[in-house]
Amino acid sequence: MPVAMSKIVKEESTDDQRYHIFNKEFLPHIDSMYNFAFRLTMDEDDAHDLVQDTYLKAFRFISSFEQGTNAKAWLFRILKNSFINDYRKRSKEPAKVDYQEIETTYNSEEGGEVQQTVDLRAHTVQDMIGDEVANALNSLPVDFRTVIIICDIEGFTYEEMAKILDIPIGTVRSRLHRARNLLKEKLKNYATSMGYDT
Amino acid sequence: MMSNSSVDAANKAGIKTSCENHEKCMRMIQAILDGEATEEEKNHFRDNMDVCMPCINEYHLVKCIKESLCNRLERKTCPENLINTIKLKLDLL
Numbered sequence: 001m002p003v004a005m006s007k008i009v010k011e012e013s014t015d016d017q018r019y020h021i022f023n024k025e026f027l028p029h030i031d032s033m034y035n036f037a038f039r040l041t042m043d044e045d046d047a048h049d050l051v052q053d054t055y056l057k058a059f060r061f062i063s064s065f066e067q068g069t070n071a072k073a074w075l076f077r078i079l080k081n082s083f084i085n086d087y088r089k090r091s092k093e094p095a096k097v098d099y100q101e102i103e104t105t106y107n108s109e110e111g112g113e114v115q116q117t118v119d120l121r122a123h124t125v126q127d128m129i130g131d132e133v134a135n136a137l138n139s140l141p142v143d144f145r146t147v148i149i150i151c152d153i154e155g156f157t158y159e160e161m162a163k164i165l166d167i168p169i170g171t172v173r174s175r176l177h178r179a180r181n182l183l184k185e186k187l188k189n190y191a192t193s194m195g196y197d198t
Numbered sequence: 199m200m201s202n203s204s205v206d207a208a209n210k211a212g213i214k215t216s217c218e219n220h221e222k223c224m225r226m227i228q229a230i231l232d233g234e235a236t237e238e239e240k241n242h243f244r245d246n247m248d249v250c251m252p253c254i255n256e257y258h259l260v261k262c263i264k265e266s267l268c269n270r271l272e273r274k275t276c277p278e279n280l281i282n283t284i285k286l287k288l289d290l291l
Binding site: 177 | 259
């Protein structure tokens with residue numbers, strides 16, 4: 001969005017103007033925000049608190065939002081940062097993966113022509129029900145889960161994902177690639193355990 | 199894993215049954231399906247994707263996973279009481 005076409009919400013905006021922006025540009029995304037929060041925390045109460053905190057922060061810092069730019073991406077970024085700073089520390093998820101370490105390892109493997117092919121067929125995935133796909137997604141480490149959610153479920157572009165996650169586009173591509181390979185492995189394991197023909 | 203009969207059929211049709219650049223191809227396929235491919239990647243895809251069985255399979259697999267995630271996962275609706283609570287708390291800021 002060119003600067004000339006966007007408009008920063010001025011500090012001296014009236015309450016009516018701020019409420020108008022909040023209701024018109026922020027609230028329409030609340031279902032997506034709630035789903036994102038739930039898929040990050042995997043807990044309805046935590047999702048509830050996370051969405052509430054995010055919207056209150058968005059209102060408090062509404063002066064830094066540029067009208068006409070992507071409000072959904074801006075809100076997702078706030079929610080993701082709130083999750084990292086406030087919720088992840090007390091998350092019920094027991095084991096955390098150092099994704100930076102994985103990416104470093106993964107990228108270092110690129111030069112070695114290591115192939116990460118998972119022997120899984122499309123028709124096997126087609127046979128699965130939504131809950132089975134959701135379980136595989138939920139079993140991914142949160143950073144890999146996040147890139148898949150914002151790309152495949154929410155439909156953000158790589159550029160928007162880079163802004164939401166505060167990482168370069170090249171890292172978005174790598175992390176997404178790695179996340180999808182992990183998801184394929186989870187789906188493959190799940191399909192095998194359930195007796196699907198893989 | 200392709201069955202022997204599938205390999206024979208692919209060979210007869212002139213389709214490759216192994217891909218020497220599969221890691222690179224997987225990244226390109228990802229970009230194609232995400233709508234983020236460069237013109238060069240799109241051209242390469244158009245010229246080569248119907249002659250390499252591992253890449254054809256990968257394309258259909260990733261496409262299917264993307265569609266499953268997009269269409270088959272439950273989408274929750276934000277509880278009305280949460281929306282009301284947020285609006286009430288705004289008035290207190």
